[in-house]
Amino acid sequence: MDLDKSRYLLAIADLKSFSWAAEACHISQPALTRYVQGLERELGVTLFDRSFSPVQLTYAGERYLKGLKRMMKMKEELDREMAEIAVQKKERLVVGMHPTRSYTWLPRVVPAYQNLRPAVEIRLTEGNCMELQQKLRKDLIDLIFICAEPILDEDIHFVPLCSEEMALVVSRQASALRHLSLPPNEKGILQYIPPWVVEQIPFISPSPIHGTWHLAQELFRQSQIQPQAMMELENVSAVYRLAPESKGFALAPVSVTLEERFEQEPLFCSMDHQIPRRLLGLAYRKGKNLPPAALDFIQVAKEAIPRYLDENMPAFQIRYDIACQKP
Numbered sequence: 001m002d003l004d005k006s007r008y009l010l011a012i013a014d015l016k017s018f019s020w021a022a023e024a025c026h027i028s029q030p031a032l033t034r035y036v037q038g039l040e041r042e043l044g045v046t047l048f049d050r051s052f053s054p055v056q057l058t059y060a061g062e063r064y065l066k067g068l069k070r071m072m073k074m075k076e077e078l079d080r081e082m083a084e085i086a087v088q089k090k091e092r093l094v095v096g097m098h099p100t101r102s103y104t105w106l107p108r109v110v111p112a113y114q115n116l117r118p119a120v121e122i123r124l125t126e127g128n129c130m131e132l133q134q135k136l137r138k139d140l141i142d143l144i145f146i147c148a149e150p151i152l153d154e155d156i157h158f159v160p161l162c163s164e165e166m167a168l169v170v171s172r173q174a175s176a177l178r179h180l181s182l183p184p185n186e187k188g189i190l191q192y193i194p195p196w197v198v199e200q201i202p203f204i205s206p207s208p209i210h211g212t213w214h215l216a217q218e219l220f221r222q223s224q225i226q227p228q229a230m231m232e233l234e235n236v237s238a239v240y241r242l243a244p245e246s247k248g249f250a251l252a253p254v255s256v257t258l259e260e261r262f263e264q265e266p267l268f269c270s271m272d273h274q275i276p277r278r279l280l281g282l283a284y285r286k287g288k289n290l291p292p293a294a295l296d297f298i299q300v301a302k303e304a305i306p307r308y309l310d311e312n313m314p315a316f317q318i319r320y321d322i323a324c325q326k327p
Contacts, residue, residue, distance in 0.1 A: 006068050008032055009039075009047070013065055016054030091117075091293045096125045096132040096144035098210075100237050104255065105145060105301075108308045113300045120293045128234070130209040136285050142294050147211040147278050159298055160281040161305045165316050166215065167257060168198065168269040169240045170249040176200035182267055183321045187258070188314035190270040191322050195223035198271045202230035202248035206239050215278050216251045223271060254316050270318050280305075 011021035012032075022029040040047055047061035057065065097105065102124065110122060125132070125141055132144040133156060147164070167190050172182055176197050183191065206213045220226055230248050233239050243250040244266040254275070257268045270276070282298055284290060290298075 005035060006072060008035055009065060009068065012036070012048060012055060013057055013061070016056070018050075018055065091119065091291060092121045092123060093143070093293050093297060094123045094125060094141045095297070096127060096135060096141040098128060098132075098145070098236070099126045101145055102126065104259075105305060108304045109297070109301045112304050113297055116300060117293055117296055128209045129211045133283075136283065139285065139288070142284065142290070143297060144283050145280070146283050147215070147280050155286050156283050157286045158281050158283050159302070160279055161301055162280050162309055163277040164280050165254040165275045165277050166219075166251055167254045167275070167316075168193075168249050168271060169243045169252050169256065170198075170201065170267045170269050171244045171247045172265065172267050173244075173247045174201045174249065175247065177267070180322055180324065183319075185257070185265065185268050186319075188316050189319050190254070190257075190268050190275060190316055192273065192318050192320050193269045193271060193322055194324055194326070195225045195271045196326060197324055198223075198249065198269075199225040199227050201227065202246070203227040204239050204243045204246060204248045204250040205229040205232045206236050207232050207234045209234065210236055211278070212236060212239075212251055215276075219251070219272070219276055255313065258313075273318065275316055275318060 008021065008025055008027070011024050012018060015021050015024060018032055018036075019029050022032040025032070036047065043060075043064070045060035045064075046058050047064055049056045049058050049061075106124070113120075113122070125135065127135070129146060132141065132146060135141045136144055136156060146158075170177070170193070177193075203216075205216065208214070227249075230246060231242075233242070240250040240252040240256055241260070241262065242248075244262050244264040249269075254268075282301060284294070
């Protein structure tokens, strides 16, 4: 179907005359007649009833022109959208993020970004650390929110946004704690329990596709312990939610101590005298010329996320209220 010649059919239907339509379309009447006859043979139907004067549309003609008008409108809209993209009036930015991060970070960044770039369409792609990096390499994503663990490949550029403190979410029913007096949780407080105690508690582990797994292994190595993994889950949020129910422990951001509601209250701890941190940021593929829309998104995120943490996240401290004596 040649949509550019569709105006011939519309002219005949509007003017109800082949000769007048030919004049309006700046085409000879024989050429117009041949076009209509060829189209009717192709479709196997008659579009115009020429036995009437003025010319009338047949039922098939009415249906055909109705659909034709819809197609022409869609083409006009598509042509307009392509023209906007061509002159960068409308751009698309694809951002990758882990599902557990979406409800925390996006509301802090997107409104400010849309004020700056209202014409840019933002699309969110969710996935785990490994999935997002693979899509980044294939140019299916422009930017990803990611932690610096595991160490990013050489072909990915990392832009730090903030550092995030990490806590142990420990079951109060863990057998290694049964003879200890455990204090209630307090906002902004992590209780110290030594690594040798942690090693006796089953570890609820995320799978190696997540950065938290790599961070946990590094912390265990530094503390010279190797807790036994009770189970390995792909859903990171399920990991720390399950720990209090299974007499185990998990590693989680300190924001969990403020935002999550547990059926069985865990104990929020640190096995280090300094609260461990991990670096969070945005990443993109090296060698890629980021468009101005992506560069602006990075700048907005660098301002909005640290500001949100400063205003809403307390400075966590370690307390030593649990008396642990090594046998």
